[in-house]
Amino acid sequence: MLGGGTFVTQNKVLPGTYQNFVSAARAFVNLSDRGYVALPMELDWGIDDAVFTVTAEDFQKNSLKIFGYDYTHEKLKGLRDVFKNAHTAFVYKVNEGAVAASNTYGTAKYKGVRGNDLKTVITANVDDPTKFDVQTYLGTLLVDEQLAIESAADLVESDYVIPKTDATLAETAGTNFAGGSNGTAPTGTPHQKALDEFEAYGFNVLACLSTETAIKNLYIAYTKRLRDEVGAKFQLVGHALGAADHEGVIDIHNKATEVDYGLVFWTAGAQAGVDVNKSNTNKTYDGEYTADFTGAKTQNELTTLIKNGKYVFHRVGIETRVLEDINTFTSFTTEKNEDFSLNQVIRVLDQIAIDTAQLFNSRYLGQIPNDQSGRVSLWNDILTHRLELQRLRAIENYDKEALAISEGNTKKSVVMNEVVDVTVAMSQLYITTTVA
Incomplete structure (x- = not known):
């Protein structure tokens, strides 16, 4: 048998063809979904x-x-x-302290007062009077029907009721649930x-x-x-x-x-x-x-x-x-100015934080060597992501020269610095009209 398969280094012994399939390098541009x-x-x-x-x-x-x-x-x-x-x-x-409603034949699937609106109707099956048809109503709406049931042990849990399988089935025009409470x-x-x-x-x-x-x-x-x-x-x-x-x-x-x-x-x-x-x-x-x-x-x-x-x-x-899309931040400083009170700014910064973490954790953490080539790859991915934000007009004037990625204090750490200029929507208009 000839050798074959993939390779990491050129150290194979058997003759044959060794081929790796790799994806062409593609920059990471995914923006995390909101909503x-x-x-x-x-x-x-x-x-x-x-x-x-x-x-x-x-x-x-x-x-x-x-x-x-x-x-x-x-x-x-x-x-x-x-x-x-x-x-x-x-x-x-x-x-807190909620209770599920119940009756002779079952218990409401969930706790709360809405279970009190459930009702069990049991009739003899038309084709076989020795068996029962068991219906569950929520208010006046039929929400479950189980036909030709021999005994309660044959009932199955529905979206609304957990049956009491040890109950004795008997015809009833309507047995209401009771005891349900929101606590x-x-x-x-x-x-x-x-x-x-x-x-x-x-x-x-x-x-x-x-x-x-x-x-x-x-x-x-x-x-x-x-x-x-x-x-x-x-x-x-x-x-x-x-x-x-x-x-x-x-x-x-x-x-x-x-x-x-x-x-x-x-x-x-x-x-x-x-x-x-x-x-x-x-x-x-x-x-x-x-x-x-x-x-x-x-x-x-x-x-x-x-x-x-x-x-x-x-x-x-x-x-x-x-009136204004703002948050409660008011103690402005030179390091955190009034821009941080604008929710649009916070959304962009949060998007950057979430997406960058997702990028690093999914594509680099434990996978890419922390060498110059690996850091250049990370730099390219982050730049591409930021340029996508700029294309969407969420940020502007992004300076790729200010984006710096270097080895940290340990072999496994990476340090990144950048400058981001967040774009915000217009909210004020100052007009000077000169009358000739």
């Missing part, structure tokens, strides 16, 4: 004690199965607001569990849907820690969060008339879904909650709110618009 929101929230129905992923398509097609209500239901308007701009939500149900108002414990679980996920925005100061402070501390110490690049959106003074925290001034944090849903989706080269300044609010403009009507009020780092909705004619 991901982390949503810890109280729910009437839904997976318990775990993060579950919902896409915009899932929500439109399967909201009944996932959240217990049809897409148009009033209870889901917050989620509809999220998905006006975001495409994926990571949801964690923060109900008590959640303390910090379920919120902390949710935040712990979210650490394993990548998202652009974390929503704080709470009116409790202690819980808000928990979210702020979590955001600061993950951004500053762990390197997770996302922003927190909440209502009346206080003077967080941090580029990762967006504090909505306006409450909604229905519930104080109502505008958080839309804002979280809008902040997550906006393109890296766009701003939400002056964006029209098309959500389903009603904004309260108290304290945000006069120019003096609006000016003060902006100076204090508040994310403000204001009335423009009959429309509601975002």
Whole structure:
């Protein structure tokens, strides 16, 4: 048998053909996708004690199965607001002490009050009266039907009910479920569990849907820690969060008339879904909650709110618009100036951080030698990525001469320096008109 296969060095013994197949060098230009929101929230129905992923398509097609209500239901308007701009939500149900409803024949698949709307209907099978047809209704809607069942042991778990396989089946026009509860108002414990679980996920925005100061402070501390110490690049959106003074925290001034944090849903989706080269300044609010403009009507009020780092909705004619796409950072210094208060700047910087980490971790970490050739390859990939951002007009005037990559203090470390000039959307126009 002749030799064959691939080679690393020219040290083969057998005669034959040795061929390597390699890809032509291609620069890394991938930009990470945006549109991901982390949503810890109280729910009437839904997976318990775990993060579950919902896409915009899932929500439109399967909201009944996932959240217990049809897409148009009033209870889901917050989620509809999220998905006006975001495409994926990571949801964690923060109900505390919730109970699943049940009846003689089964237990609701998930905890919460929505399970009380389930009902079991059992009739004799038409073809074989010794067997049963078992139907499950959610309200007036038939959601599951299992035909020609001999005994409860033959029932299988559905999207709504876990059967009690030791029950005795008997005809019933309708046996209601009862005892389902959302529990008590959640303390910090379920919120902390949710935040712990979210650490394993990548998202652009974390929503704080709470009116409790202690819980808000928990979210702020979590955001600061993950951004500053762990390197997770996302922003927190909440209502009346206080003077967080941090580029990762967006504090909505306006409450909604229905519930104080109502505008958080839309804002979280809008902040997550906006393109890296766009701003939400002056964006029209098309959500389903009603904004309260108290304290945000006069120019003096609006000016003060902006100076204090508040994310403000204001009335423009009959429309509601975002005044300025800013965060809570206000303690400007020569090293961190007012540019860091602009969310568009933070989005670009976060995009750079995320994409550069993905590039290095997937293509260089443990794979490419830390020699001059390897560092030149990394330099080329990073330059190509930055030029793509420049093509999208997210940054400008990128100086490739300022991009420097060198060996660090150890054999395995690499040091990189660059200068980035972030582009932001126009928001002010100063006009001098000379009359001849």
